[in-house]
Amino acid sequence: MRMSKKLQEIINNVKTIQKSFTEPTSILITDTEQILVQVKAEFDTTNIPVGTLLNTLPNPLLEDSLKTGRVNRLEFGPDNEFGLPFIVTWNPIIDNRKVVGLIITTTSTEKVDFLRSTANNLLKTMGEMTEMTEQLAKVSDVISVNIQNISSDSESIIKMVEDAYQVIKSVQGVANQSKILGLNAAIEAARAGEYGKGFSVVANEIRRMADQSKDSAVNIIRYLEKVNEAVGKNNTSIQEIAAMAEEHSATLEDFRGSFDRIGQAAEGFLKSTQLS
Template structure:
């Protein structure tokens, strides 16, 4: 019994070695000498069917060129997608025939389709992440601008306090001037009555300016408090925005890595 005949007797064992559905056929140089259909790869092939029937297939190519041939076929002809591999069988340097295995690519197609969907989803996710990241970057820029503006407002408030202090000093000096004028008017008696009226008005104006300055300072205190709170809030938002942007960049990097892996899986799934 030659090697080709031995292979023909071991087809059931060889079939069990494949994790996928597989159809096995053994050819000598002229015809089919043995076959074992698969579960879905079950179209009939007659024992003794001549090699001419298989012209143009990997089987005839393997027989003619005496080397292994492999090709992938879609479901157009038999309703099942498969990979066909033809291996020439030699014994002591002489070509005896060919062993052809047709392996279902059902699971492979599922892997390809799943990987392709993941790859497409990751591309979409990466684009969305980049857009969100860009928006976060723009937001961070705007926050920095607002932060700078709030710092300027704080400085303006501090400058306003300096002006208020000057107004209060003027009010105090005016009141003191009015008091001195009233003393001088009293010293002059009848002749100083005009000065007394002026002195009284100066004191009133000084009191009014002082009260006005106090009211303005009260409002400025409130403004300073609110601006300070806003400034701290902006600092917190800016810090969060930076963390958010950094997190998005990490996600984008992970997505790119998974996308590359998906492309590698797709490439490795090709025959």
């Protein structure tokens, strides 16, 4: 039987065809009955000699390519006799609309498999990191709310301190009035002479109590001023922390968005390595 011209040309250029693959590839050239040429890659430890009849190599995909002219592919994982992943492709040779043979290629996918594994690990890591950023964002939100509550409480304290000022000022006013009253009483007691001695003692006691009340009011005001100053500083610090917390939350959102984009890129890469 005369060999097809196209089949003969492929046989003549089989070395060139092998070099066109970017990954190590073994090639078998067949007609419709037997293996005509075998060019092996380094990883290929099989021994299918030239002249081996195809009917001794039962394979439904091989048979389908011979009968229908369809290209068939089958991917194998690393758990095989070669010890590494590979893809077998049955590519029909068609001449004058008839299948005259096959180009059977066995291509190592070790690099692709490594990249897939890397992409899967990257996706897993991205998922974990995204979960962590979501948790941090939630914590940041809780902190921000608590800080706002504390800030609100501090403002309430400042208001109460201001109210206390007014009360103390009123006490000061009463103390001043009491002192004046005591002075007037002392004057009247002096005018009354012997009869006003008892009243003079009371007047002096009123004056003494007025002085004590005034001194206490002054001390309380000074203390309240210190409290007010401390609360004011604390409130300023809280506002700064709240602003930082909001900024931190926004940064986490940007960070999470970056993770999402990396994850999408990894998914796209993973899909690109799959067989169509």
